[in-house]
Amino acid sequence: xxxxxxxxxxxxxxxxxxxxxxxxxxxxxxxxxxxxxxxxxxxxxxxxxxxxxxxxxxxxxxxxxxxxxxxxxxxxxxxxxxxxxxxxxxxxxxxxxxxxxxxxxxxxxxx
Amino acid sequence: xxxxxxxxxxxxxxxxxxxxxxxxxxxxxxxxxxxxxxxxxxxxxxxxxxxxxxxxxxxxxxxxxxxxxxxxxxxxxxxxxxxxxxxxxxxxxxxxxxxxxxxxxxxxxxxx
Numbered sequence: 023x024x025x026x027x028x029x030x031x032x033x034x035x036x037x038x039x040x041x042x043x044x045x046x047x048x049x050x051x052x053x054x055x056x057x058x059x060x061x062x063x064x065x066x067x068x069x070x071x072x073x074x075x076x077x078x079x080x081x082x083x084x085x086x087x088x089x090x091x092x093x094x095x096x097x098x099x100x101x102x103x104x105x106x107x108x109x110x111x112x113x114x115x116x117x118x119x120x121x122x123x124x125x126x127x128x129x130x131x132x133x
Numbered sequence: 134x135x136x137x138x139x140x141x142x143x144x145x146x147x148x149x150x151x152x153x154x155x156x157x158x159x160x161x162x163x164x165x166x167x168x169x170x171x172x173x174x175x176x177x178x179x180x181x182x183x184x185x186x187x188x189x190x191x192x193x194x195x196x197x198x199x200x201x202x203x204x205x206x207x208x209x210x211x212x213x214x215x216x217x218x219x220x221x222x223x224x225x226x227x228x229x230x231x232x233x234x235x236x237x238x239x240x241x242x243x244x245x
Contacts (some may be wrong), residue, residue: 054232065236126175
């Protein structure tokens with residue numbers, strides 16, 4: 023069945039460094055790949071997304087890259103700040119609009 | 134703008150008691166609606182989704198049920214809660230064409 027693998031499960035960086043989170047997906051029909059940030063006790067918030075007709079998308083300090091051939095996509099956060107600390111989820115679309123999520127990455131940015 | 138409301142925010146229920154979590158969406162028509170569960174391991178598991186009034190699809194067999202009595206209202210229920218039903222429940226919506234999903238603030242359920 024459909025599956026999304028996300029790595030690493032935890033990531034600790036120093037403030038100002040970059041953070042990279044990687045995901046792979048199994049369904050070759052997937053064409054939409056969002057990323058969510060979840061702070062403790064809150065619902066996940068969409069931070070950036072990319073569609074299959076684009077290889078890269080950037081929004082200020084956040085960028086997402088997509089390699090459809092390899093079924094890989096990645097989240098890049100540059101110049102990390104303590105407020106970037108949260109759990110990040112990748113997801114891939116399947117079956118006409120539903121999303122399957124990765125297991126999450128707990129990012130810790132140390133001041 | 135669209136907003137999603139979910140309640141109650143926290144709930145402590147004894148084993149065997151009923152459950153009702155409610156979700157409403159404002160500012161859009163004919164949304165797709167979803168219930169997810171998030172256990173301690175962080176993963177988001179899709180429980181139910183609905184593309185219209187009275188249309189419910191279940192993704193996993195379980196002790197829970199869902200209903201959509203109105204276009205922008207989605208309810209998660211159980212007749213008898215189990216300990217394993219404890220978790221963080223998230224309602225979400227997307228446009229009728231699918232894809233971008235927006236989550237509510239979640240409901241913490243503890244079954245004791």
